[in-house]
Each structure stands twice: as C-alpha cells, then as structure tokens.
Amino acid sequence: MAYLQLQGLEKFFGEHRAIKGIDLDIQQGEFVVFVGPSGCGKSTLLRLIAGLEHIDGGSLTLEDRDITHLPSSKRDLAMVFQSYALYPHMSVAENMSFALKLANVPKSEIDAKVKKAAEILDLTAYLKRTPKELSGGQRQRVAIGRAIVRAPKVFLFDEPLSNLDAALRGQTRVEIAKLHRDLGATTIYVTHDQVEAMTLADRVVVLRDGLIEQVGTPLDLYDNPANQFVAQFIGTPQMNILNHAQWPTAIAAMAPAGAKGGSIGLRPESLLVCTDGSGNSQGKVELIEALGAETLVHVTTLEGAHLVARQSERTSLRTGDAVSISMALNKAHWFDSKGRVVKA
Ligand code: ATP
Numbered sequence: 001m002a003y004l005q006l007q008g009l010e011k012f013f014g015e016h017r018a019i020k021g022i023d024l025d026i027q028q029g030e031f032v033v034f035v036g037p038s039g040c041g042k043s044t045l046l047r048l049i050a051g052l053e054h055i056d057g058g059s060l061t062l063e064d065r066d067i068t069h070l071p072s073s074k075r076d077l078a079m080v081f082q083s084y085a086l087y088p089h090m091s092v093a094e095n096m097s098f099a100l101k102l103a104n105v106p107k108s109e110i111d112a113k114v115k116k117a118a119e120i121l122d123l124t125a126y127l128k129r130t131p132k133e134l135s136g137g138q139r140q141r142v143a144i145g146r147a148i149v150r151a152p153k154v155f156l157f158d159e160p161l162s163n164l165d166a167a168l169r170g171q172t173r174v175e176i177a178k179l180h181r182d183l184g185a186t187t188i189y190v191t192h193d194q195v196e197a198m199t200l201a202d203r204v205v206v207l208r209d210g211l212i213e214q215v216g217t218p219l220d221l222y223d224n225p226a227n228q229f230v231a232q233f234i235g236t237p238q239m240n241i242l243n244h245a246q247w248p249t250a251i252a253a254m255a256p257a258g259a260k261g262g263s264i265g266l267r268p269e270s271l272l273v274c275t276d277g278s279g280n281s282q283g284k285v286e287l288i289e290a291l292g293a294e295t296l297v298h299v300t301t302l303e304g305a306h307l308v309a310r311q312s313e314r315t316s317l318r319t320g321d322a323v324s325i326s327m328a329l330n331k332a333h334w335f336d337s338k339g340r341v342v343k344a
Pocket of ligand 1: 013016018036037038039040041042043044045192
C-alpha cells in the first residue's frame with residue numbers, strides 16, 4: 001500500500017468545486033511535484049494534505065492511518081511556504097526550535113537537532129540573527145530548517161523559491177535536491193517553474209481545473225504526453241502545435257487516420273532551420289533569441305504556423321530571412337480534434 005494515499009479528494013469553495021475527486025498514491029521517499037496553470041488547484045490540494053483546508057470529500061491515508069479530518073498539528077507533516085512565515089522577533093535558532101519546544105522535546109535534543117539542521121543548510125554562522133538580518137535565500141533555508149528539525153513524515157513545499165531571484169533560485173533548487181538525496185524524505189512540492197518540476201521530481205502530477213491530467217516521471221511526460229494539454233504544458237519553449245489547416249503536404253501525407261482534422265506537435269528541438277530550401281515547410285524568420293548555449297529561431301510558415309526551433313549552434317540568420325523548416329516527423333506527436341494522443 002502507498003505511504004500517502006489520496007482517494008477521491010474533493011474541495012468546494014462555496015459552490016465552486018476546486019478539487020474534483022483526486023486519486024494519487026505516493027510512495028515513501030518519493031519526491032512528487034504538482035504543476036499546472038494558475039488556479040488549477042495545486043495549492044489547494046497541498047493545503048488539503050497539510051490539513052490547512054477542510055476536506056469535503058474522499059479520504060487521506062498516511063501509513064495506513066486515516067488522517068482525513070485530523071488537525072494539521074497531528075498529521076506529522078511540515079510545510080514550507082513561499083513567504084517563509086518565520087517569526088520576525090525570534091532568532092534563527094529560536095525559529096528552528098519553536099515547534100520542538102511546543103512539543104516539550106528536551107533542550108539537549110532540540111539543540112542537537114538545530115545544530116545538525118544548521119550544518120546541513122549552511123546556517124551555523126547565522127543562528128543568532130533575526131530573519132530581517134538575513135537574505136531571502138537564507139530565510140528560505142531557515143524555513144526549510146524548521147521543517148527538517150521536526151523530522152516529519154512528509155515535507156510539503158508551496159512554491160518555496162518563487163520569491164528568490166533567478167540565480168538564488170537555481171542554487172536553492174540544487175540544495176533542495178541534495179537535501180532530498182541525503183534525507184530521503186517523502187516530499188510534495190508545488191511550483192510554476194518547469195525547471196524545478198523537471199529536475200526535482202521523481203514524478204510530476206499535472207493538474208488542470210481540479211483534476212489530474214497525467215502523472216509520470218519528468219521525461220515520460222516530456223516524451224509521452226497523454227494529450228495536447230500536457231504536451232504544451234511540459235517543456236520550455238512549449239511544443240509547437242500545427243493544426244491541420246497549417247500542415248504542409250509532408251505532414252498531411254504522414255498523418256495517421258485518427259489525427260486527420262486534429263493537430264501535430266513538434267518539440268523545438270525536432271525542427272531544423274535550413275537556408276537551402278530543403279525543409280518540409282517554407283517560412284520567414286520572425287525573431288532570434290540567442291541564449292548563449294542555444295539559439296531559438298522563431299519562424300512563421302507559409303501555412304501560417306508560428307514555430308520555434310531550438311538549435312545548439314550559433315546562427316548567422318537574421319530577422320526577415322527566407323528559410324525552410326526541416327521537421328523530424330518521426331518524433332511527431334499526433335492529436336485528434338479533441339487533443340487526445342493518436343498513435344502514429
Ligand atoms: P496559482 O498557481 O495561481 O497559485 P493554484 O493552482 O495553486 O494557482 P489554487 O490556489 O489551489 O490554485 O486555487 C484553485 C481554485 O480555487 C481557484 O479557482 C481559486 O480561485 C479557488 N480558491 C482557492 N482558495 C480559495 C478560497 N479560500 N476561497 C475561494 N476560492 C478559492
């Protein structure tokens with residue numbers, strides 16, 4: 001049986017059914033990431049698990065124990081918030097030890113746990129400071145430390161890095177990955193950030209409008225999306241989608257029967273921009289994004305599709321150049337008119 005089991009979980013806000021019956025099994029030690037567009041219910045689902053919102057339907061089981069209606073403090077879970085939620089007047093050490101003090105853990109044990117967490121998180125030099133004397137990244141590490149000292153059964157993270165600048169976000173992401181590798185704690189993590197989802201997750205759960213669209217390993221979702229929604233949600237830049245009206249003849253000739261009237265999806269790396277006219281589709285360069293290690297070339301085709309091609313080489317192309325696009329159609333994803341995957 002799963003370590004943490006969600007069965008038919010539901011949440012209403014007034015008449016609005018925000019979570020519409022979610023089933024999910026999470027194994028011990030697993031790192032599960034919830035992603036999905038704004039308003040799909042990621043945070044609400046996490047808050048239902050944390051016990052911060054009342055569960056209106058279904059059940060939640062942790063290690064064979066029904067915790068559906070248990071108060072948050074009795075669930076043995078620890079949540080790390082985007083806003084850190086530190087006590088401003090307490091020192092780092094006091095913030096980290098607060099929950100243990102409340103639980104009447106002996107002082108010597110608290111001190112040992114705080115010391116160890118501070119070492120893991122590189123906070124030893126800051127234990128006497130208050131949160132306002134710390135950088136955003138250090139504050140977030142204190143918030144993580146506060147969760148670690150409690151040794152909870154499950155760590156819950158609600159967009160923990162979104163208040164940090166890009167460089168610090170990258171660093172802290174790596175720290176969280178290492179932490180998970182070292183502690184092996186069961187973790188559920190909500191994010192908007194594709195890179196966080198792809199790099200941290202053992203499994204990614206893609207949510208849409210209160211329901212699960214697909215669950216899988218990051219690369220499984222990338223390579224085998226179950227539908228057009230997941231295909232376009234996972235991956236940056238997004239998968240290129242050409243509806244049937246935008247197909248050049250090469251695509252129309254290859255389309256499986258079920259995709260007629262539907263669309264084709266091609267990842268940016270499945271497109272090659274050619275200047276010798278040898279591609280499947282003619283077009284014009286609209287924009288070039290030179291990112292250093294890679295170049296994104298935006299092309300509008302004669303059929304009216306806007307495509308983004310990713311190439312690892314630098315380019316001498318310029319905006320307005322006439323080009324053709326060579327498409328790796330063996331890597332195509334086909335969808336029917338309802339956006340469901342059609343096997344080639
Ligand atoms: P975001 O990525 O923007 O944070 P999310 O996927 O985390 O979004 P939720 O915050 O879980 O989405 O919200 C899910 C739905 O429930 C939304 O339609 C939201 O408006 C609604 N909702 C969330 N909290 C409440 C609340 N306290 N009262 C009423 N409606 C709410």
